[in-house]
Amino acid sequence: MLTPSDLQAIGLTLQVATLTTAILLVLGVPLAWWLARSRSAWSRPVGALVSIPLVLPPSVLGFYLLVLMGPNGPVGELTQALGLGVLTFSFTGLVIASVFYSLPFMVQPVLNSMQQLGERPLEAAASLRASKLDTFFSVVLPLCRPGLVTGIIMSFAHTVGEFGVVLMVGG
Structure with a gap:
């Protein structure tokens, strides 16, 4: 039998995971599209930054995020100056840390789909005078499902399975 504190922990985990996934859809899909299509000099460094959570142990990444978002860290000082308080040991801090930690798990599969798409569907949409936004929503996203x-x-x-980042940032 689950206790009320067990149910509270499960509920919090599901809330963080659902919100993190929704944010990652909004941020990760356009980022993957930019990484797939960009010829910018910034695309490789940004791609490397996206991949950092894959190579750093969760507790190390959590420690870095704790330092950044803590009261004396640059992000913590900024949020306090803006009147938002400290992000560490808060629901918002957990979501931000989870978004950063789970970013490559959204971007990489979407990026791979977008890279395999090829030019033909985009050229066909352009020949029908579809706007770039219409092409993205009507051609790219359905083909990358x-x-x-x-x-x-x-x-x-x-996000449900992470522990190190949650332990460090969430307490």
């Missing part, structure tokens, strides 16, 4: 579904599932599952 398997990558999107994979990214959603992996991001949610990864």
Whole structure:
């Protein structure tokens, strides 16, 4: 039998995972599209930054986020100056840390889908005079649905299963 505190912990976990996945959809899909299509000199460094959570142990990443978002860290000082308080040991801080930690689990599958898309569907949409936004929503996203579904599932599952970042940032 689950106790009320068990149910509260499960509920909090599901809230963080759901909100994190929703934020990752909004941020990660355009980021993946930019990484797939950009010829900018910034695309490689940004791609490397997105991949950092894959190579750092969760507790190390959590420690870095704790230092950044803590009361004496640059982000913590900024949020306090803006009257938002400290992000560490708060629901907002947990979501921000989870978004950063789970970002590659959304971006990588979506990026792979978008890179495999090729030029033909985009050229066909352009020949029909579709706008770039219409092409993205009517052509790119439907064709990348398997990558999107994979990214959603992996991001949610990864957020539910993370412990090191939550332990460091959430207390």
